[in-house]
Amino acid sequence: MKILENFGWFVAESTQKLELSDSEQEAFLKGVKDALNNTGGPEDKQAAAMEVQQYLQSRFNGIMEKENEAFFAELKANPNIKQSPTGLYYEIIEEGDATRAGPEDSVKVHYKGTLVDGTEFDSSYKRGEPATFPVGGVVKGFGEGVQLVGAGGKVKLYIPGNLGYGPNPPRGSQIPPNGTLIFDVEMVEVNPDS
Known part of the structure; x- marks a missing residue:
């Protein structure tokens, strides 16, 4: 029974x-x-x-x-966390070098993505190698966020649903519709060699 x-x-x-x-x-x-x-x-x-x-x-x-x-x-009550005009919340942990990625550039980053409740949905650390991608090829909030620090820099991103996957998260993912995404990002390199 x-x-x-x-x-x-x-x-x-x-x-x-x-x-x-x-x-x-x-x-x-x-x-x-x-x-x-x-x-x-x-x-x-x-x-x-x-x-x-x-x-x-x-x-x-x-x-x-x-x-x-x-x-x-x-987040708004935390003085260390800033808000961009688009609505992205971020905290710069380390600035890194002076060279920043632009919207047309590519980046190599290590990152961990979690939901508000702490559920981890993605991590380059777990895969054992950083990810390389074009800045314009990811969700809007992440693309905006990786432009805030240079190589060696670290930033924490708090991405509201409208700057993330919106109402259509990837099928089979743990991300709910309009879910807030939190990323810990470490910039490895701007425009890495192919």
């Missing part, structure tokens, strides 16, 4: 982020009981599934928006 209790816990755990009210929890549990008892349920399962998907997306977007507002309010 404990294994089934655990199974139920894992299924329901994914709903915690929805912050369901008592009445919403009752409705959810009724749906679970109806399915287990093979009673009730939607007449048109396909239409109902699409409705549920749209509802959940809207609910998650609202929750994400509130979390992002609170997160960026904290």
Whole structure:
């Protein structure tokens, strides 16, 4: 029985982020009981599934928006963190040398990307080698951020969703729609030799 209790816990755990009210929890549990008892349920399962998907997306977007507002309010209060005219938040840890990349340049960087909750979604460090790419070939906030330091420099970027992947993050990634991206970036070289 404990294994089934655990199974139920894992299924329901994914709903915690929805912050369901008592009445919403009752409705959810009724749906679970109806399915287990093979009673009730939607007449048109396909239409109902699409409705549920749209509802959940809207609910998650609202929750994400509130979390992002609170997160960026904290950043604004930190005197070490600056905001660019586009809305990129950044903290320069080390300036590096005087040569900066421009929008048409390429860069070699080490970086670690995380979400607001600390979930790591990408890291050149874990791959064991820096990444090389054109400044204009990455999400807008990252491209803007790598232009802030020279070789040997380090910068921390806080990229709001509109300067990241927006509503369409890469399929299969842990990045939610309109998710805030946090990058620790170490500039290795501007315009590296091919």
